[in-house]
Amino acid sequence: MDDLDELLAWLTLLRAPGLGAAGIRALLQQAGSARAICRDIRRLRHAAAPDQPAIEWIERPDAARLEADLAWLAQPGHRLLRCNEDDFSPQLETTPSPPAALFVAGDPATLLAPQIAIVGARSASAQGLANARDFARTLGRAGLAITSGMADGIDGAAHAAALECGALTVAVVGTGPDLVYPRKHRELAARIEQHGAVVSEFPPGTEARPDHFPRRNRLIAGLALGTLVVEAGLQSGSLITARLAAEAGREVFALPGSIHNPLAKGCHRLIRDGARLVETAAEVIEALGPAALAQGAGLRARLETAAAEPDHDSPARTQDPDYASLLASLGDGPASLDELANRTGLAPAALSSMLLLLELEGVVAPALNGRWQRLAAGQA
Numbered sequence: 001m002d003d004l005d006e007l008l009a010w011l012t013l014l015r016a017p018g019l020g021a022a023g024i025r026a027l028l029q030q031a032g033s034a035r036a037i038c039r040d041i042r043r044l045r046h047a048a049a050p051d052q053p054a055i056e057w058i059e060r061p062d063a064a065r066l067e068a069d070l071a072w073l074a075q076p077g078h079r080l081l082r083c084n085e086d087d088f089s090p091q092l093e094t095t096p097s098p099p100a101a102l103f104v105a106g107d108p109a110t111l112l113a114p115q116i117a118i119v120g121a122r123s124a125s126a127q128g129l130a131n132a133r134d135f136a137r138t139l140g141r142a143g144l145a146i147t148s149g150m151a152d153g154i155d156g157a158a159h160a161a162a163l164e165c166g167a168l169t170v171a172v173v174g175t176g177p178d179l180v181y182p183r184k185h186r187e188l189a190a191r192i193e194q195h196g197a198v199v200s201e202f203p204p205g206t207e208a209r210p211d212h213f214p215r216r217n218r219l220i221a222g223l224a225l226g227t228l229v230v231e232a233g234l235q236s237g238s239l240i241t242a243r244l245a246a247e248a249g250r251e252v253f254a255l256p257g258s259i260h261n262p263l264a265k266g267c268h269r270l271i272r273d274g275a276r277l278v279e280t281a282a283e284v285i286e287a288l289g290p291a292a293l294a295q296g297a298g299l300r301a302r303l304e305t306a307a308a309e310p311d312h313d314s315p316a317r318t319q320d321p322d323y324a325s326l327l328a329s330l331g332d333g334p335a336s337l338d339e340l341a342n343r344t345g346l347a348p349a350a351l352s353s354m355l356l357l358l359e360l361e362g363v364v365a366p367a368l369n370g371r372w373q374r375l376a377a378g379q380a
Contacts, residue, residue, distance in 0.1 A: 166347050
């Protein structure tokens with residue numbers, strides 16, 4: 001159970017005006033905990049140079065607002081995922097401006113899954129929406145979580161297609177985690193929360209603002225192994241996501257289109273600037289395969305550093321019939337998510353979460369072409 005004082009201190013820092021993620025991280029390096037920062041803010045102020053409004057807020061925060069934040073976190077499936085916790089996304093740690101914490105509605109483990117970002121125009125063409133759905137379905141079935149911004153158009157189509165095929169999906173939003181923008185996506189947001197995660201850097205109650213969306217885009221780019229731009233005009237925010245992905249050292253993919261389509265011009269510019277032109281999802285899977293394997297290896301190493309390696313025959317595995325069925329289904333060699341779903345009768349989304357946990361524990365590992373294999377004891 002969370003230490004309430006530490007959690008309240010984190011919420012206080014996240015709402016401190018002008019402090020920001022970089023400021024919180026700098027203060028954490030000196031103080032070691034959020035509670036110590038709030039207690040000694042005047043002594044530590046030079047670590048992040050917080051201005052007077054931030055100091056005054058930290059010393060006298062709005063108790064009602066913090067209580068509202070706690071009430072949101074008290075709901076099932078809600079969590080504040082902090083950068084000093086073992087299961088914070090290592091993908092985000094390697095980005096130029098990582099967040100200090102994330103509000104998560106859904107399963108935080110989804111953020112550790114290998115992800116592909118699919119982004120594009122809000123006013124997408126019918127063909128663009130069809131392409132987004134086709135790529136999301138194929139990439140999701142291959143074992144990649146589909147990450148996007150839950151905006152209208154390409155984003156919404158990618159999330160919906162991932163849900164339809166049973167894949168995990170992550171929606172990074174530019175509002176607080178309790179608000180849905182656009183409002184028409186309320187049902188979509190609820191489904192994503194059940195089969196993945198809705199993620200925000202902003203506290204509950206935060207309304208949409210234009211400057212929030214570039215900040216959201218950096219998280220989309222940072223969480224994913226690569227970013228696929230389906231359709232985009234020359235002024236599209238998707239080009240910002242692509243640029244941030246490239247700056248973080250991630251793959252950028254773009255679909256070509258007709259020279260007469262204004263929503264293809266942004267993709268064509270990306271291709272001229274070095275993005276990988278792709279025509280099939282198989283090309284994306286082939287390009288991201290090595291990165292997905294490296295991510296799995298890094299997560300296993302991180303887990304082993306945090307705690308002793310678990311017993312492969314632990315009671316949690318032997319007593320849970322779903323895990324027993326999954327491991328038995330992997331006994332004959334590598335299998336795809338669809339094959340495992342047919343063998344076990346479990347939903348692909350549930351299997352993805354189970355496989356991720358088993359991968360972190362060194363029990364299974366990704367194989368080629370979106371398949372999974374069981375590791376022998378001592379092989380991890």
